[in-house]
Amino acid sequence: MWRYLDTRFEEMLGSVLLAVMVTIAFVNVIVRYCTSFSFAWTEELTVNFFVWVVLLGTARAFRDGGHLGMTLLYETLPRGVRCACYWLGIGIGIVFFGALCWTGTLEVLDEYELEAISESLGIPVWWYTIATPLFSLLIIWRMVQRAFADLRSGNY
Numbered sequence: 458m459w460r461y462l463d464t465r466f467e468e469m470l471g472s473v474l475l476a477v478m479v480t481i482a483f484v485n486v487i488v489r490y491c492t493s494f495s496f497a498w499t500e501e502l503t504v505n506f507f508v509w510v511v512l513l514g515t516a517r518a519f520r521d522g523g524h525l526g527m528t529l530l531y532e533t534l535p536r537g538v539r540c541a542c543y544w545l546g547i548g549i550g551i552v553f554f555g556a557l558c559w560t561g562t563l564e565v566l567d568e569y570e571l572e573a574i575s576e577s578l579g580i581p582v583w584w585y586t587i588a589t590p591l592f593s594l595l596i597i598w599r600m601v602q603r604a605f606a607d608l609r610s611g612n613y
Contacts, residue, residue, distance in 0.1 A: 467517040467595075474506045474513075498577035505585040512592035519550075520599040522607070543613035547604045554593045554600070561589030 485499040518524040531539060567573075568583040575582050607613045 467513045467520065471510050471513040471517070474510050478503045478506050478510075501575055501577040505588075508585075509588045509592065512588065512596065516592060516596045516599045519596060519603055522603055540613055543607070544604075547600060550600050551597055554596045558590045558593035558597070561586065561593060565590060 481496070481499045482503055485496045489495045515524075531542065534542065565583045565586050568581070568586060573582040574580065575585070
């Protein structure tokens, strides 16, 4: 079970979030067109869940080695230069998502201390923004996993 969760966590959580987003958006559209009433809270959830899904998709892309790359130039380089570029890219990615994790953590702490409340649902805003540092750590973990797998296989 743990192994399956480790390899498919992003897909499982992303699927649930997308299903919730589609359902509440669909219900809101039906209610808005059939009545004069509208659910204001649906936009709050869909926007925040969309950010979560994007971060989960980024983690999945790094896990599977499917992230964006310029392979035309990369594959023409000598193996040693290609290896250096690969590790430089991994290092820059880890630094970027480490910085995102750090600033996301500071944001969550500020929202927690200021007791910021969302406008539509009236829940603490940090419930939404906690995903940024957590999923940034997940992305870093997936980058490291992919880097070690590529190092073992020599596929870089």
